[in-house]
Amino acid sequence: MEDSGEPMTGMLDTNAPDNGDTPAMEAAGVDYVTQPTATDWTVAQAPPVNPESHEQIQQASASEQHQMYSTEQLTSAAESDDHTAGPSDPGVESSGQQPESNGQHMELDAVRQTEAGDSESPSNMELEDAPKETPEAVEPATDAAAAQDPALPAEYERLFKVVEENPEDFNGWVYLLQYVEQENHLEASRKAFDAFFLHYPYCYGYWKKYADIEKKHGYIHMADEVYRRGLQAIPLSVDLWLHYITFLRENQDTSDGEAENRIRASYEHAVLACGTDFRSDRLWEAFIAWETEQGKLANVTAVYDRILCIPTQLYSQHFQKFKEHVQSNNPKHFLSEEEFVQLRVELANANKPSGDDAPGEELPPGTEDLPDPAKRVTEIENMRHKVIETRQEVFNHNEHEVSKRWAFEEGIKRPYFHVKALEKTQLNNWREYLDFELENGTPERVVVLFERCLIACALYEEFWIKYAKYLESYSVEGVRHIFKKACTVHLPKKPTVHLLWAAFEEQQGSVEEARGILKAMEEAVPGLAMVRLRRVSLERRHGNMDEAEALLRDGITTGKNSSESSFYAVKLARQLVKVQKSIGKAKKVLLEAVEKDETNPKLYLNLLELEYSGDVQQNEAEILACFDRALSSPMSLEQRLTFSQRKVEFLEDFGSDINVLVAAYEQHQRLVTEQESLKRKSENGSEEPDSKRQRTDDQSGASGQMMQDMQANHAGYNYNNWYQVSPAAGMHTRDCVCVCVCVRSLTVCVLCCSSITHGAVRTPGVSTVSTVSITSTTHRPPHNGAAGLSTAASASTSIRLRSHSACYFVFVF
Template sequence: MRQSLAYFLSCLLVIISFPLDQDPHNLTTVIHDSDSESDQSSPEVIEQHQVQQSDLGSVEQAVQHFQLASAELFQDERREHEDSDEQSRSPQAEQQNQMEASSDESQDGHNNTATEPLIQSEKLSDAGEQQQDPVQAQPPMVAEDSSPANMELEESKETEQVDPVEEPAVPTEPLIPSEYEKLAKGCEENPEDFNGWVYLLQYVEQENHLGVVRKAFDAFFLRYPYCYGYWKKLADTEKKHGNAQVAEEVYRRGVHAIPLSVDLWLHYLSFIKDNADPEDPETPSRIRAAYEHAVLAAGTDFRSDRLWEAYINWETEQERLANVTAIYDRILGIPTQLYSQHLQRYDWSRVTEIENMRHKVIELRQEVFNQNEQEVSKRWAFEEGIKRPYFHVKALEKTQLSNWKEYLEFEIENGTPERVVVLFERCLIACALYEDFWMKYAKYLESYSIEGVRHVYKKACTIHLSKKPNIHLLWAAFEEQQGNIEEARGILKSLEEVVPGLAMVRLRRVSLERRHGNLEEAEALLSEAMASGKNASETSFYAVKLARQLLKVQRSLTKARKVLLETIDKDQTSPKLYLNLLELEYSGDVQQNEAEILACFDRALSSPLPLDCRLTFSQRKVEFLEDFGSDINKSVHLQYLHPQTMSTFSLTSVLNSQLMTMNPYGMLALLISTMYSFSILTG
């Protein structure tokens, strides 16, 4: 199995490591046809690699590169841009820049406002290199000192010292509207209210206040990063304000947060093409690299046909027919919804001018197509059952959930690791609010990728399921298994802060400390839970846990007895307290502890416990005196008293069953009988 895991993620390692502005390697063989001669002199021709269908990578590679390496998806491009900018700064260019800066000082009043969005976009681009979590990325307010924007500012300052010019006042941002504060506060207090977020975003879109728009959308994406349409809305808003680079950064954050969104990738690619410099010779390479990253992230999705078609159409426009052939070779082996159309659109006349070779090539591709057709037919019923492939806060129908579960089981048993990972990622978009699917995904990855499991737990617990305890407990247990005790401790503590009062979380924190020898901390956690109990029942529950901890782990009978006795004084109607006190006394030497054991029985018999509970304690007291008693007088007295108590209890039970049918005189008789029973029982 491990040796049969490969294509998607091993190739991911190769392609994702390439920057967006360099030529990516193809995953399939490019057939050199009669048109390839015109492409050989072009540096954009993709190096040929033969894909072996039996060489199928590993789940560990799949997860690491599909989920984790996406954080580095776009970093190399920015580094390359910075390097090229630095190299282009020759002494002549520096001198020219200084002359331009000096000559433009008189226009600073007009340029300050226009420069500010550019500086902000540079800041966003620099911050993107450092961010690890895409949904938490926010426009930073401080740019790197070495950025081109800051270099221009420094040069401008130097020229100002030579020839100072009065600058007009920079227009200040408009005040934050009170209506925004009201809507934002509602979302902060109740982040699960999706309609509240919708109202907030609709409001800020109507207001001409870019800072408020960014603030609202960033807060929204921290909670709902899978809403791909809102990523486009924010990008459009930035573009409308003239911030093209910031808009591109928004798209980057979006495809990082939801890499399987074909729609978002298509919008992003259209944005890149619309804003590309046609005179720049590197533009085709950058666009091609963006397409490669798009099909790498979302190309194995069953509904990714539009993305592949867009890639093919663009390469056709560039007249790179060898690349078009290579793309067709890749898509013909991927089960997609419109798989048959790709074979129909394929121009076989481009393959080769040699007739015999053409037939051979067509035969090979037809064989791949036939195999792919079989794979599509196996999955067609499952795909037809997916009615809502996108994210929404509304609950899914039971049939939808069942379909996803059955589809996952089928893919795990029959599919490649690439397809299993992609299907899980697709499922978790539609079922992001169901912790069962997140736990199933983490369980699947446990044998292959530690970082992949951690990534799944982190994404689920910090974004989509922040108040679901079960998956948090599993995450903490996983980190403890890996030896990350502080991380496990922090997960449990954070969960308890978000969802206070859950006994399972407090007990898990106690057991964590106990397992690692922090007995004082475990005792302190239980004592704190007792003190902060909302009612007597909750306090008694933690008291029993603390007493057991003190007795069984810390070997302190005295402290355990003290905890139970003090709690009994506050809650005299809890049978569990008396039973645990009795168990505690029994755990020692019963002959030496006879007085304490009898005192425990007497305390229960004289308490306001229900009559049946006290009868049970009376019976156990008789048994104790018979087995371990040292005073015959106590045994004889209790043997005489207990049968009377039994008969009284039986009579009382009969009368209680007739209570509802009795007249007032019958109820009075029952009351007298009950009082007589109490007098006998208590002596």
């Protein structure tokens, strides 16, 4: 990780760019935090258009991250400007990772890391020594565009073209920004940084670099504007706030009497924006140090009163410093006038002797009003004790709040933005932390935690959606702001969040806005059926049937393949039938689709459903034509077999001609035979002799086919059982009748399911007698015989097979 080449000083970066992008609910449109009035924040951020960041950059090495937390390194703010290990990466973000320790050890480590900087003045709190400027160099540039720089370098054009064609190439952006910094080319830098921030506004380190470039070229007002844009993009960045305030202090007009108020207003705005962040300690300490430098001890106490009730990482250290502040200063100086008077009155009443006590020693005349030094010292000590005592209760409550959040905070290992994917443990930690805060925290703390989460998890739409749903109870504009930022900046190609945004706008009555959202999403990622269908449903809900039909027809025309076109054809046909009541147009759409995609069974099924929707008696010819079209198509045998079975079912239920029914059944049996033949071929191997393989085929085929027929008999229309003889009534449990199913002599015992093997396949109507064997327990004869059928003379493993009508019957005695 590299810095910008300039030394940085400051305390350990316990914040990092780990936070979201709104001062409480300010940016979300919720009035939980009021805006300070002492400063004007009107600089509008450039509208982001369709950026996205993806995982194409490596994280800083473990050794570099470990260095950030060394107690000897108080320059982590400088190191933290970069967390992306691109080639000679100029620095993007602060690692901000916490020391991996538990309980109080975590706090003690953080305390030790900041002890060295406790007594530093605000001038020593600079996070980077900005280049000092002469009065001539500091003169404001009213129009930055007035500077006519030379033509852009050729190498710049090449590098910019790479990221322009692929904005998701983060390494390409790193090369580009590194190049413009080295070339010191102002116009090239402006163009590159402005384009970069449309896609990656959470990289706070680059905002600092951009401002430094403007400042280096003497454009102080432009540098100030860059800082303001950055703080609007990522207002929960403690580092960026400290950089900005340092910039203001370095470039303030010392002769201006309002300079101090402007700096104080900036600190106030900073603590309102990110002061409730768990890692905001450095900002509070800088604020306290600056007020101390100004000699405003009462203001110092007021700042301590605010930080002592906020759960932060260094909460205990703040209380210790507050006690030192109280013990080393006179209460008259560090308390407000109101509190000082009230405290003196309380102490005086507490120490006032009661009426029953003996009168004290009389003082000499003229000395009654002289102060007693001992009493004066005692009063001061009592006031100090009282001041600390009143804050002790607040501290105890805050310590309890910290303890409830400590495990969650310790689990946050990457609080800054990165294009690399987060580990599952990190994502789970954020989910659990958010759920805890939603249940136990105040609305302000919930919003701040959401904003922090969205820095680290900016590329995960689940957290944006969760945030938007939470804000629905508070602010419509807040929800709109979150959806807009997610869809236009961080997740321009994620359909789910776009669909939810469009639905939200439609709920609010902004139909045109919803149309625009869906259309923009479809343009960004063409071919998403879910987006096209949502556009169709939007138009249908608002009565624009022609537009809905046009969208579906466009989907048919522009489909990438026949399957996609058929999908939209089915959708269009259903709309024409169910909504527009136009069966003729729907049938035409499906027939045209069938001609282009003859192997798609869904088209034939929808065509059949369309014909079924009318009078089946009148539409019998059309329905049979649909079946015939499907059976003659190049669909697979299995699919054609399904349509054949349905055709038989239809004729059985609604057919008017028995000849057609018998013909359909025979056609179905031919398909079954073909399927079985293919199945045997696929199951047989070439290692066994043909004779042995034939016997095995016959046996397995017999039992398998019969079992299928049996199952069909139990569940369907029993087409395969038309000509079978049912078992005789009154048979005992072990009495069996073995029936050979029609067409093929595949036999199985109807009652006990014993398989009967045979040596040859029989054909209906052939009287050839074949010997088969029964592979089961001994079979007993039925109570009632079957006259006219051949029987064996005695119980035996051999039985006779004889044709009868269209099938064979086998009885065992």
